Amino acid sequence: xxxxxxxxxxxxxxxxxALLAGGAGARPLSGGTxxxxxxxxxxxxxxxxxxxxxxPEAIGIRQEAGGFVIGAATPGIALGEHAAxxxxxxxxxEAANLIGSTQVQGRATMAGNLCNASPAADxxxxxxxxxxxxxxxxxxxxxxxxxxxxxxxxxxxxxxPGEFVLEIHLPARSARSADAYLRSIPRTxxxxxxVGVGVNLTLDADGVITDARVAxxxxxxxxxxxxxxAEALIGSKLDDAALARLDTAARAAATxxxxxxxxxxxxxxxxxxxxxxxxxIAYARAEKTA
Amino acid sequence: xxxxxQVSAVVNGDPVDFLTDPGATLLDALxxxxxxxxxKEGCGSGDCGACSxxxxxxxxxxxxxxAVEAEGRRVETIEGMAEGGRLHILQQKFLExxxxxxxxxxxGILVAAKALLEVNPDPTESETRYWLAGNLCRCTGYxxxxxxxxxxxxxxxxxxx
Numbered sequence: 492x493x494x495x496x497x498x499x500x501x502x503x504x505x506x507x508x509a510l511l512a513g514g515a516g517a518r519p520l521s522g523g524t525x526x527x528x529x530x531x532x533x534x535x536x537x538x539x540x541x542x543x544x545x546x547p548e549a550i551g552i553r554q555e556a557g558g559f560v561i562g563a564a565t566p567g568i569a570l571g572e573h574a575a576x577x578x579x580x581x582x583x584x585e586a587a588n589l590i591g592s593t594q595v596q597g598r599a600t601m602a603g604n605l606c607n608a609s610p611a612a613d614x615x616x617x618x619x620x621x622x623x624x625x626x627x628x629x630x631x632x633x634x635x636x637x638x639x640x641x642x643x644x645x646x647x648x649x650x651x652p653g654e655f656v657l658e659i660h661l662p663a664r665s666a667r668s669a670d671a672y673l674r675s676i677p678r679t680x681x682x683x684x685x686v687g688v689g690v691n692l693t694l695d696a697d698g699v700i701t702d703a704r705v706a707x708x709x710x711x712x713x714x715x716x717x718x719x720x721a722e723a724l725i726g727s728k729l730d731d732a733a734l735a736r737l738d739t740a741a742r743a744a745a746t747x748x749x750x751x752x753x754x755x756x757x758x759x760x761x762x763x764x765x766x767x768x769x770x771x772i773a774y775a776r777a778e779k780t781a
Numbered sequence: 782x783x784x785x786x787q788v789s790a791v792v793n794g795d796p797v798d799f800l801t802d803p804g805a806t807l808l809d810a811l812x813x814x815x816x817x818x819x820x821k822e823g824c825g826s827g828d829c830g831a832c833s834x835x836x837x838x839x840x841x842x843x844x845x846x847x848a849v850e851a852e853g854r855r856v857e858t859i860e861g862m863a864e865g866g867r868l869h870i871l872q873q874k875f876l877e878x879x880x881x882x883x884x885x886x887x888x889g890i891l892v893a894a895k896a897l898l899e900v901n902p903d904p905t906e907s908e909t910r911y912w913l914a915g916n917l918c919r920c921t922g923y924x925x926x927x928x929x930x931x932x933x934x935x936x937x938x939x940x941x942x
Contacts, residue, residue, distance in 0.1 A: 592915020599838035
């Protein structure tokens with residue numbers, strides 16, 4: 492590989508200062524499953540690599556204020572091993588664990604998936620549906636931003652020079668809530684989403700949906716928050732009429748392109764199908780929670 | 782131009798020190814600096830699993846790890862699998878089941894299978910196939926590999942009883 496510089500700071504502030512000083516060629520490294528491929532292929536010119544894995548806050552899963560804080564460099568396999576996290580956010584975890592092979596899961600992170608800004612990132616629709624937020628560290632200090640504000644275009648983020656995501660925060664779970672993520676790929680494993688849909692629901696004691704959030708992946712340049720699709724569910728018990736409204740609203744929200752993985756027509760139709768199926772799974776999960 | 786960095790790590794239980802370029806991968810360092818050529822470069826992009834090693838207990842593709850990241854870490858490679866002259870049960874079962882032909886993917890598959898049996902001593906065939914989905918083999922058609930891993934798992938469970 493081409494020449495590059497590498498540092499592994501132990502504090503977030505050191506990392507932000509290094510990223511700022513490194514200029515446009517500086518990149519934070521967590522799992523590296525996208526970054527090293529891009530460097531090795533020559534798609535990304537060599538610069539300064541700032542490894543986040545020696546920063547204590549960037550590693551591991553912590554329960555805070557009823558929710559979860561996930562360090563940016565925590566690999567996917569560690570998410571699936573965390574019983575409480577998986578019970579609270581099954582959709583987020585199934586989305587993160589769909590990415591790549593066992594080897595990739597040993598390294599790949601949700602923060603990396605988010606900041607790589609691929610329209611087809613599997614964990615991002617699930618995080619958006621979950622109303623996850625990011626703790627961003629930069630030269631000007633720390634700020635919190637919703638996950639959906641990070642990617643602004645394929646491969647481009649809203650992060651300012653020197654800024655990086657240190658933690659992903661999942662909010663506290665209310666009772667009778669659950670999420671689900673489904674994606675469509677032409678094979679059973681290890682492929683890039685043609686369409687991905689995350690659905691997050693809260694029910695009341697009678698099974699009526701009181702809160703919903705639907706996020707669509709790979710059908711637009713960034714993840715789409717389908718507000719009309721969520722509104723189509725609220726007040727219903729996910730009957731056939733509500734599912735039909737969800738399907739229509741999800742299709743209306745999708746703005747896909749045609750490419751080698753699927754045509755725009757196909758992606759639009761599948762967005763509706765997966766929205767219905769993911770909502771059905773999330774609803775069943777929510778009913779089972781206390 | 783070249784800023785060689787010293788890295789100290791533990792490879793197959795032995796402390797090692799080596800010099801590496803910051804852009805070199807762990808796979809490059811294992812093969813070129815430490816002479817451990819069992820780990821192979823198939824794709825160089827994390828798709829084929831021929832470079833699989835265990836890094837601090839996690840199965841990873843060593844082509845997607847920078848050598849400098851290994852500072853202070855534990856690395857297990859195919860070279861650490863046999864104990865002295867005695868093959869690991871997985872290696873023995875791969876021979877018995879003829880679970881290899883050209884052999885290029887075999888070290889990575891053995892390391893990945895060992896990692897599987899450490900977390901799941903009694904995997905189903907389906908679990909085994911999913912776990913090994915990141916290890917590509919263009920010769921065997923996988924069936925013999927899966928049979929060898931299942932047989933080794935069964936034998937290891939007996940050994941543990």
